[in-house]
Amino acid sequence: MSERSAEDPIWGDALLAAALFAVAPAQLGGAAIRSLAGPGRDAWLEALRALLPDEAPMRRVPLHASESRILGGLDLTATLRAGRPVAERGILAAADGGVVVLAMAERMELNKAAHLVAALDAGEVVLERDGLALRTPSRFGVVALDEGLSQEERPPAALMDRLAFHIDLSGATLRDLEPSVVTAEEVTAAAARFSAVALSDEALQALCTTAMALGIGSLRAPMLAARAAKAHAALCGEDSVGEVDLQTAARLVLAPRATMIPQMEDPEDESTEEQPPEPQEPPEETEQKDESEAKDKPLDDVILEAAQAAIPPGLLAMLKMGLDRHNRGSSAGGKAGAQKQSKTRGRPIGTRQGDLRDGMRLNVVETLRAAAPWQPIRRTARGEVLEPGKRPARVEVRRDDFRISRHKERSETATIFVVDASGSAALHRLAEAKGAVELLLADCYVRRDQVALIAFRGREAELLLPPTRSLTRAKRSLAGLPGGGGTPLATAIDAAAALADSVKRKGQTPSIVFLTDGRANIARDGEPGRSQAEEDALASARAFRLAGFRAVLVDTSPRPQPKAEKLAGEMAAIYLPLPYADAEGLSQAVRAVSSNVPAAA
Structure with a gap:
């Protein structure tokens, strides 16, 4: 790999990350591979193995490996045979100079992750247990195999923060993974040059600025991006980090960590006065002008544009909805209830x-x-x-x-749907809300969740369906739901809180989904009056928040309502305005936010 290219046409990002990782495994920390077991993931691991030196060990850590197996400890058989303490070497010590592969890293226990990241930071394995006190130097990289099916199923945050590359191979096939054009000899030569590659203060400042613009709070991210840029420069045979190296590092390291869409500076407003049309320039002069403008662009903007263009489509959609995918609270899924x-x-x-x-x-x-x-x-x-x-x-x-x-x-999860069937909702979106709830009910049935249905209209909120796993009963109750009447929103919130409390007392994890336009006009005592009804609804929302329940409020009005957003804020619920979505859009949005609902306090 002797020539630089901003587009890297030969490289897929996954194989490029494997090559950079092989140049400096310990310095780059490692890679998190999000994919189920399959030929695509196996092909990536084989490519990485082929790029590593033959003598570099590659040790696999099973999910249920004990701490003594990972860190080392007392060799029980040898100790009982010898009658004195005999130590055994752990997996991390045996992986010195190579790579550790974590199986099912999304289920890794926090105490084991703490030992692992401590070894990564210190470059040594500290063993103080079973009457032993040993310190073994060990520098290695980590490949975390992430088989999570939802957004909240992720490896521990402390571990992910130390891995340079976050690679999603979920949709990758063998046809997508092109053969690597980098050889192990080139990687070995790049590893020898890595420490001597120069990185300017301007380049490091540009990476830090890009990380801030993407909403990345960790200082390790730009540090890992800087090391990735050095590895790319070394692989290209260069002595210093250039613009293409920085763009590659921003694309591979910073873009997958983004938590917000960067706000690019708008060009200065031009004068509104009518200007005479400019003469057309020849194509060659136009190309030269574009190249000169690109050269004059600040380095920070160039790297930020490269990172923004590389944000994965799924992550970009979540960021546009204002969701934080790094919030790993329990979701509304059946297997993601509270741990006990x-x-x-x-x-x-x-x-x-x-x-x-x-x-x-x-x-x-x-x-x-x-x-x-x-x-x-x-x-x-x-x-x-x-x-x-x-x-x-x-x-x-x-x-x-x-x-x-x-x-x-994990405790069982009960999803409570609270549907606004008042006159305003029936006029606007009741049909779409019913369709969305039907689709969500089917999802809950597949996950073996319990579901409950509360409808509010007129002067009261009615429990149409107690918590159950019967999809037929739930659909029948929903289909027979009429629309019309007032909006007793405070009563509905109180009813949802009471049902969630009873579910919690049974050892289950309640999750509430409100579908309403937020226009309360029936007070808690059943009397009409918009002002008093709104005050009661806000008071009920505050009590709901103090109870610590998790919820999503879907604004089903034709236009987002400030009252609905304020209500969601008072009850500490995720606010989701969907003015133009149909039933499928509503259900997809609720599925997305359900995995980002924060756990109850």
Whole structure:
């Protein structure tokens, strides 16, 4: 790769990221690959393996690997055989100079992620457990395989912040992944040049400015982008970072991290006076003029334009809707309810010291591991002498050695639909709201959620459908919903809060979706009056917020209403105005915001 190109026609971004990562794995942190298991992801991993030196290790970390397997610890078999503590090497120490591949990184436990990022930051693995205290130098890169199906299923934020490349291969096929034109020899030569590549203060300032414009709050992002630019320059055989290197780094490192659409400066308003038409210039002169204007453009603007053009379409759509995809609160999905501790069910999350009672499960291996370091002392206390080369006759386990298995499971989710069936809603969007709720009900059925339906019209809010999994009952209740009458919005909010509270008391996670135009005209006492009705609705919204429930308010009016937006703000709900959407558009928007609803406090 000796020539630079702003478009990189030969490279797909995924393979380009693999090549840059192979140049400096430890300095760039690694790559997060969002894709289900398949030939596309396997082809990317094979391409990365081919670019790494033959001696570079590539270690895989299974999802349920224990901390002792990852960091190292007591070799239980050798310790019991020898009668003294014997240490074993962990995966991170064995990966020195290579790459660690995390399987199903979206489910990685936070305590394991903390150990991993500590090793990445320090360049060494610190082991202080089981009577051992070791420090092993280890510099490696990480490939986090992200198989999440929704936006909230992501690897831990601390880990993602340290990985330079966030690559989405969800829709990639083998035909999309072109053969790499970079060889392992070229990567090795670039790795030797990497540290000597010069990066100017102006270039670093331009990357920082671009990161700020994209709403990236972490300082690591521009630092990783700077290292990616150096790796690109080294791969091109250059001694300093140029404009194309910076554009490539902004495209690969900064664009996938964007949390807002950058506001480009508008050109100065030209005079409104009528100007005489300018004479047409020859094509060659026009091209030269465009090139000169591009050269005169500030470096910050050039890099920002490259990053903005590379924002993924799905992320761009979410940013236009004002959603923060980095909010990883629990979604309205069935398997994304609130997490809770469990004695016997759910995902294993380690062990703790405890007694065997109340249905607790003893973890035999960890119990023996806790007891092993104390065996020499306990044998001495018993007066037992271990002859050289002879195994101990028994292992003494005491009550303090007991280790109890811990589990974590997610509670079931109940989605409560609160539908405005008043006269104003019936006039505007009740048909579309019904259609959208039907589509969302089908999604809830597939995820095995419970669903409930509250309709409000006239002077009251009615629970048409208690929490259930019956899709037929839900559709029948919705189809028979008439429209017309006043809008008792305060009563509807109170009814939704009461139902959500009962759902929460059952150990489930409630999620509420309001579909209304926000025009309250019936007070809480049932009397008409717009002023009092609006005051009651705001008071109910504040009480709803204090209860800590999560909600989405979809403004179904023909034009976004300030009252609906204010109401959503008072109840701490996501406000979603959809003046022109049909039933499919409504349902898609609610699906998108559901995965960004913040968890209850």
